[in-house]
Amino acid sequence: MSSARTALLASAIAAALITAVTPAQAQNNRRSYIEKRADQSMTRDGDKIEEVAVLYPEATREEPRQRASGRFQRQINAMIVAQNEGEAEKAIELANELIANERTSPYDKAAAYQIAGIASAELDDVEGAIRFTQQAIDANVLENNAHFSAMRNLAAFQADADRLPEATATLERLVNETRSTRPELLLSLANAYFQIEQFDKAIPLLQQVTAGEGEPNVDALKLLLGSYALAEKPAEAIAVGQRLLAIDPNDKRLVFSVAQMHSELGQDDQATALYEGLRSKGLFTEPRDYQILYTHYYNLDGRERDVIAVVEDGLQKGVLKRDLSTLGVLAQAAYFSENMPLAIATYREAAALDPKGETGLNYAKVLSAEAMDAEARDAAKAALAKGVAKPGEAWMVIARSENALDNNAAYRAALQEASKHPETREQATRVLSQLR
Template sequence: MLYGGARRNRTLRRLSDCSIPRYPNRPTSAGQPRRQGVPTMKIAHLLKVTALVVLTASLSIPDADARTPRRDRNKTEEVVRYPNATRESPKAENSPRLARDLQKMFDLYNGGEDLEGSISLAEKIIGNERAKPYDRAASLMIAGNAALGIDDYPRAIDYLERALESDALPNNNHFATMHTLASLYAQEDRAEEAVAMVNRLATETRSEDPELYGLKGAVHYNAGQYDQAVAAIRKAIELKTEGEPDSNWIQMLMASYNELGQNNEAVLLAEQLHAKSPDDKRILLNLASLYAETDQGAKAATLLEGARARGMLTEKRDYENLYAIYLNLDGKEAEAAKVIQEGLDKGILPADARTYTFLGQSLYFSDQIDAAIAAYQKGAPLDTTGETYLVLAQVLTNEDRNAEAIAAAKQAIAKGLRRPGDAWMVVARSEYYSDNIAGAQAAYREAAKDPATAEAARKALAQISR
């Protein structure tokens, strides 16, 4: 028997049995097609914390002077949002001479069409020597929220930090500004400041507002502090006595459990979330990912097949997730091939070397050899590395299509194959099985020039040269 040149029998052999997400490329002996690493499924990362814009309607705006018509004489008393706060709320006292500018600034901000104009007026008030602490604090707060409205986060943070430092805003606005700052810090990847601010907010307000703890959980989540995120979000859910908890809280809680390796808790939450929103694609994909990561691949496949039947799989990643799961289940390669072919037919999966390689692999390991060869033949010219031509050559030589195998192997070499010795080994075996001993010897000599195949090539050459 030739060293390294034995024919593969017709029984297909599984090269590796791994579950998502770890399905590595593994080197195979020259003469066997390699399994490619299939795409992995991940729990979808949540969007960063959304910054909360402070509503200026909660500001107290005293009358400018006797010539200014009084507004809202009969308005109801403002709701105290933080009744347990440790801070005594300062009285909102403004300079009567600046009341008109203040009102115009508020109107520009609330109108939403000239946010830069509201910032300019705010700067004018801030720099006025007659401005009282409240005038400056309110102007800084408006300027900060206006900057936030035009997505200028650095400027928004600067204004809001100064508004907070002034310590002159009523409690509702003071603590709402802290809330917004915590969100902005999280948006800007300033995790330590976000965590410090949200902790300060919780401490100083002594609030039992579930929204506050939802924010706290989100900030900890984005900072990678998953234990703290779990504690905060669980408290938010506990405090939410009216209506359903925010679905984002449950998503973050599920993801935090997953990050902590507490997969049973994560799966249970994901199942609950999916049961409530069966048509939510992100929730469905997250549950499928958790099933796959917890060795429940069959459940993941069933879930995604149901989504496929309902037309929910509309993106490249969706199809990759499903065929990845099938490739990690025993005996499901034929199903993987069907999914890939459907994705190609619908134009969802790209007709590139990678897709055709996975299609060829799926067909080959489901004993559909001719179809596998056809898939590799489509993918090989599109692969700039030559690897697909090498796999094609290995399959062809295993099927005694030696002339085609030699041609494919030489195409792989021509494309600059990283380990050309592998291709020369295929050429050598194909020449040998074509009874061209001289050709086989010449090919083995070429393979011996590659350190990766040198030893095997020399042994095989010695064997056929006796």
């Protein structure tokens, strides 16, 4: 993919992407041991609670037979209470005591590892969270609900530590070992593939998540749009974009994304309709909105009058400011649409705002082309005074103006000045030789 194309597509889908799973997003999974004990779940006071559903019925892993030893139930409950009440440091301290005790069972230690991992994450110790949670998984003694939920936690912690390939591998293992088709798991794995730019792996998973007839999964659709776009499949991306727009036709950033992809395919009419649809609804509320639309028109042949209409609309509504950038666009569009009164008036205003004189030089050239010679000469001199980058061009405007005004000595002097600069040396020298 070319760098220009990559930049355009990245801009187009910026609003549609979702980020990697983070520990905050995994909060519901982190209480796996506390809330998802399959056969002997306890309240924080140690009372028996109703058995929970099996979350991974198709898992290839057999349910382990080990369970918590009654001897350490009080310490385990205390650890759970500390975690439930937000006392993360205390929970880690109690977990470490259980882990260090030679008499605790492998199950007790695994439960302590899992709680310590959760508590470490809540203390922003991501590396500690990864280490403890990996140990809980490696023990391979927790019931399936807790074991696989620990994998989800681990992937979240790895992603939070920017260890994206490891997070992806963890999620791959989770999906493969559970044989789960739960949308949230498939979306997590697809998101991981997206983050490491394996779009062709993300797409089938996202197609599966978004294929149902129920409530549309907006996050999955947005990620699918982004995956198609960055996999250089703009037609498929547009189709997904249309599904999203059917859900929320006023999603401005999404409209811009889909419109830009239409432009990428040369479907300029469709892009224009989307942009103008937003503008007609009064949803252009930021300068960037108008800038995107007038740039769209500027890149189309013969649409300079539309550029003018968009800029003037933005100025009238106060969304665009009469700054150098905006006035420069308006002046150029007016010039190329042969609206010389507007071009001259706008260049004059813009030239006054330009500290470098470049706009002033363009203003002088327009005046010279319109045979407004005295004004062109004065504008060129003003540009020179500001230090214009190509002074030779300004001197040539002055020379033409002086010649038209029959100021022969000034004409020759301006040509001599123009001959000193590389951009006009050849032209000025040739004219001077013809005067001798």
